[in-house]
Amino acid sequence: MRAMLLHLGLCLGAITLSPANAADYPTRPVHIVVGLTAGSGVDIMARMVGQKLADAMGQPFIVENKPGAGSNIGTRLAAAAEPDGYTIFVSTIANAINATLYKNLPFDVLKDFSPVILAATAPNILIVNPSVPAKSIAELIAYAKANPGKLTVGSSGVGTAPQMTAALFRERAGIKVVDVPFKGGPEATAALLGGQIDYLIAITSTALPHIKAGRVRALGITSSKRSPLLPDVPTIAESGLPGFEAVTWFGFEVPKGTPPAIIERLNKEIGKALAAPEVKDKLAVQGLYVEGGTPEQFGSYMRAEFEKWGRLVKETGMSLRE
Numbered sequence: 437m438r439a440m441l442l443h444l445g446l447c448l449g450a451i452t453l454s455p456a457n458a459a460d461y462p463t464r465p466v467h468i469v470v471g472l473t474a475g476s477g478v479d480i481m482a483r484m485v486g487q488k489l490a491d492a493m494g495q496p497f498i499v500e501n502k503p504g505a506g507s508n509i510g511t512r513l514a515a516a517a518e519p520d521g522y523t524i525f526v527s528t529i530a531n532a533i534n535a536t537l538y539k540n541l542p543f544d545v546l547k548d549f550s551p552v553i554l555a556a557t558a559p560n561i562l563i564v565n566p567s568v569p570a571k572s573i574a575e576l577i578a579y580a581k582a583n584p585g586k587l588t589v590g591s592s593g594v595g596t597a598p599q600m601t602a603a604l605f606r607e608r609a610g611i612k613v614v615d616v617p618f619k620g621g622p623e624a625t626a627a628l629l630g631g632q633i634d635y636l637i638a639i640t641s642t643a644l645p646h647i648k649a650g651r652v653r654a655l656g657i658t659s660s661k662r663s664p665l666l667p668d669v670p671t672i673a674e675s676g677l678p679g680f681e682a683v684t685w686f687g688f689e690v691p692k693g694t695p696p697a698i699i700e701r702l703n704k705e706i707g708k709a710l711a712a713p714e715v716k717d718k719l720a721v722q723g724l725y726v727e728g729g730t731p732e733q734f735g736s737y738m739r740a741e742f743e744k745w746g747r748l749v750k751e752t753g754m755s756l757r758e
Contacts, residue, residue, distance in 0.1 A: 471510025640723025
């Protein structure tokens with residue numbers, strides 16, 4: 437009898453913790469953890485999606501910014517949350533880089549989370565100071581090879597996506613340049629405008645005003661396709677480095693163990709939110725392009741990104757501690 441009661445209790449517990457009916461979810465506020473500061477592209481995207489989810493699902497979806505340590509603080513908090521669907525984590529390219537860059541992380545994004553959906557991607561732009569005698573990627577590479585160590589490339593900080601993209605470009609192009617990391621994107625951009633550095637790989641929203649004003653020259657887009665915001669600027673891949681692609685990406689995940697029915701519901705509702713014209717249009721102005729897809733597709737995408745950036749981090753010998 438005791439064994440029967442124990443079995444019945446376990447079954448009831450399973451029903452309570454793993455609701456098969458996703459229509460009952462959510463019954464209380466849901467928290468969306470963003471490991472970056474308020475006002476960033478990922479934060480803007482998360483808040484727009486959160487509002488759409490609240491409207492569709494009848495509960496608040498509250499964005500919580502937990503910046504620090506290259507987004508590792510927010511990642512750690514989300515990884516430790518209960519896998520009940522009430523904590524959603526916005527993972528980014530930073531997680532793919534940090535997995536190898538930082539030593540002894542207390543979490544493993546590929547193991548501690550379940551993917552929900554790839555939300556958006558954003559190409560970066562290689563821009564140069566007008567004093568640089570290169571009007572194309574091919575000319576920049578040729579100049580760098582003829583003058584090894586003369587060109588300087590800035591970045592928004594050690595281990596950031598722009599710096600790693602610059603390192604990937606350097607490795608693929610076979611050039612030697614001086615890497616100059618700054619404390620953030622605005623400082624790096626100011627240095628480029630002032631002529632303290634020669635070129636920079638910047639996010640679209642930051643670079644676009646300076647490109648249009650003629651203060652910098654755009655040589656190449658880091659994505660596999662040209663940007664609608666700069667249709668005359670070729671991709672780096674079509675400019676002599678076939679296959680080159682390095683984009684910033686954002687996606688939604690939940691702690692490992694979250695019921696599949698909830699993951700399926702979130703995938704459906706977030707996909708609908710991202711597809712809303714007002715969301716797509718506002719993200720496009722920020723240089724972000726809606727992706728979508730299944731959890732399985734996002735999982736495959738992430739594994740490929742972790743492998744690509746992990747290999748590059750090892751090749752560069754970079755290492756940081758949280």
